[in-house]
Amino acid sequence: MPPVRHGLLRATALAAVLLAAACATRPPADDPEALAEFREANDPFEPANRALFEVHEVADRFVLQPVAEAYRDILPQPVRNGIRNLLGNLRAPVILANDLMQGNISRARITLGRFMVNSTLGLGGILDVSREWGVPGHSEDFGQTLAVWGLGEGFYMFVPLLGPSSPRDLAGQGVDFAINPLTWLGQGAAVDAAGWTRLGLTVVDTREAVLEPIDQVRATSLDPYSTIRSAYRQRRAFEIENREDGGRAVAPAGVTGFGQGVTQPAPPETRR
Amino acid sequence: MTSNRPTRTHIRAMDRRTFLPLPFLAAGLAVLPRGARAEVDLNRATAFIQQAGNELVAAINDPRLDLPARRDRVGAILRRTIDIEGTGRFILGRYVRQANPAELAEYNRLFDDIIVRNLSARFGEYRGVKFSLGRSQQRTEEDALVNTIIERPNTPAFSLDWRVSEVGGQPRVVDVIAEGTSLRLTTRSEYSAVIQRNGGRVASLLEAMRNQIAQLAAREGRG
Numbered sequence: 358m359p360p361v362r363h364g365l366l367r368a369t370a371l372a373a374v375l376l377a378a379a380c381a382t383r384p385p386a387d388d389p390e391a392l393a394e395f396r397e398a399n400d401p402f403e404p405a406n407r408a409l410f411e412v413h414e415v416a417d418r419f420v421l422q423p424v425a426e427a428y429r430d431i432l433p434q435p436v437r438n439g440i441r442n443l444l445g446n447l448r449a450p451v452i453l454a455n456d457l458m459q460g461n462i463s464r465a466r467i468t469l470g471r472f473m474v475n476s477t478l479g480l481g482g483i484l485d486v487s488r489e490w491g492v493p494g495h496s497e498d499f500g501q502t503l504a505v506w507g508l509g510e511g512f513y514m515f516v517p518l519l520g521p522s523s524p525r526d527l528a529g530q531g532v533d534f535a536i537n538p539l540t541w542l543g544q545g546a547a548v549d550a551a552g553w554t555r556l557g558l559t560v561v562d563t564r565e566a567v568l569e570p571i572d573q574v575r576a577t578s579l580d581p582y583s584t585i586r587s588a589y590r591q592r593r594a595f596e597i598e599n600r601e602d603g604g605r606a607v608a609p610a611g612v613t614g615f616g617q618g619v620t621q622p623a624p625p626e627t628r629r
Numbered sequence: 630m631t632s633n634r635p636t637r638t639h640i641r642a643m644d645r646r647t648f649l650p651l652p653f654l655a656a657g658l659a660v661l662p663r664g665a666r667a668e669v670d671l672n673r674a675t676a677f678i679q680q681a682g683n684e685l686v687a688a689i690n691d692p693r694l695d696l697p698a699r700r701d702r703v704g705a706i707l708r709r710t711i712d713i714e715g716t717g718r719f720i721l722g723r724y725v726r727q728a729n730p731a732e733l734a735e736y737n738r739l740f741d742d743i744i745v746r747n748l749s750a751r752f753g754e755y756r757g758v759k760f761s762l763g764r765s766q767q768r769t770e771e772d773a774l775v776n777t778i779i780e781r782p783n784t785p786a787f788s789l790d791w792r793v794s795e796v797g798g799q800p801r802v803v804d805v806i807a808e809g810t811s812l813r814l815t816t817r818s819e820y821s822a823v824i825q826r827n828g829g830r831v832a833s834l835l836e837a838m839r840n841q842i843a844q845l846a847a848r849e850g851r852g
Contacts, residue, residue: 390723394821434783576848577747579837583822587815595809 380404400513400586410582413517417564421518422571425564439483441562445494446475446482447555451533455497459505461599467492496596499536500529504597513586518560521589669800674773674793675766677800681710682760682777689755700849703749712794712801713741719803720817724824728831736831739838746845757782772803 381403384391400406429437449472456465471487471494479486488494503525504510511524522530534540539555542548578584688694688702717740718725728736752758763776772794780786792804792811805812820834827833 391825394723394825398818434785438785573751577743577841577845578819579834579841580819580822580826584815584819587818588810591810591814592808598809600809 398513398583398586399511402512402514406513406515407582409517410515410585413515413520416517417571421560421564422568425561425568428561429565429568437562437565440558441566442475442479442485443482444555444559444562445485445496446472446479447539448496448537449475450539451537452495452497454536455499455502455533458499458502459497464495464497464599467495468497495599498526498529499532500526500593501597503529504593510590510593513590515582515586521585523593526593669771669773669793669795671766671768671773674800675762675775677793678775678777678791678802679762681706681802685752686758686760689752689758697849700749703752704745707745707748708741710802711744712796712803713744715794715796715801716744716803716813717741720813720820722817722821724821724831724834727829732831732835735835736838739835739842742842743838743845746842746849750845750849755779755781763788774806 381395381401383401384395386392432440449468453465453468453472456462456468471492474487474490475482475485478484485494500510500523508525510526514522514524514527516522516527519527519530539552574581574584574588684706685703688699688706691699691702694702714737717737720740721728721736725733759780761778761780763778766776767774769792772792775791775793776788777791778786778788787807790806791802792806793800794803795801796803803813823834823837824831
């Protein structure tokens, strides 16, 4: 049984129930600025989202964050980098499919070339040889592909354990999961164990990558919920735009992202 | 002297000359960037960020300074690098008009305190930090975006974009952007959420800001 599917379905069902339970009040029509702000936030289920955010915060403080901190303390950075590179490389088929679906042949060629080089010379993806050669990676997901096809993100959602999202991005994650060859590859206890390990490492690696930003938000934000909502929206818009200037790779999805290994700027030698 | 005094016909001619181009002038003014900002030169903006960055890195890595001294030094550099007042006004957004003069004055004071404390606490901990200019420096409509790469021991490098604007004839930082996320936009949505969730009162934001400053001060005392 593919490991992610159950959790995803359950989270979506839970979200749907809670979303139906509480809606944000729309400001009166005689206050156009407030109305514009309401539309911009596009968070009609804000009360429910805030409740889910609190649930997530508890789970994060007691489980996710301590695990991510232990992961950082125990494993030295080169090992963590290797894991990050490996996870990014395992996602390459999904990135390639999305590059192609977006009609971006040059980025598809980069993804394919990186996958071939890193899978072989990079010892199965542990080393990001391509990046050292000045070909940094990028991420793509089906949520971004839908955006390129012209679909709006829809209302804001906060899904516990998955983080900030939207109907488009949540559906995109489902499609990415379905088109990933690893989802359908083989069966048996060993394959299941490998699948769970990959999922677990992805979660821990992603959380580790955002330890400082999240600490920062908690320490300095007057309202972390709306800070994260705004940051997620901006980040997604930036990713969809595919602005890649000066060797800076466009990062994968923020808190919910996978394979963070592609977020780093190009190494100093290849810069300038 | 009398010969210098303009006659009626003179005045009428002058009137015509002065007032004919007025619609064009008005149109020109309308498309110009609002406020007193002039266009910023990209090279100047880049040099400005490089200098401020070098000063910051020198202060952070100065072995003779302890943590509080480092924070003070960093705070002083930030105050002359960032357009704190303009950024504060941008962040308060539409509530600038709702706030009364006393509230606005207090907001400016609290915002200055918060931004300097937040940023100097953050940068003050970046021991061993290295900073370099990135490859992409670009102009936008009103300002320049200067890309920098921040490297710290035992953490992957990350890139930060600094939005530099011309404020009162001097280049000033008006925003910091990390991976496409602008600090002033997230802060604007954060502040407006606080006001909205407390009955649309600017006073409630000021209260939250005062609380935060007390917390930051307490943490600095411990650190």
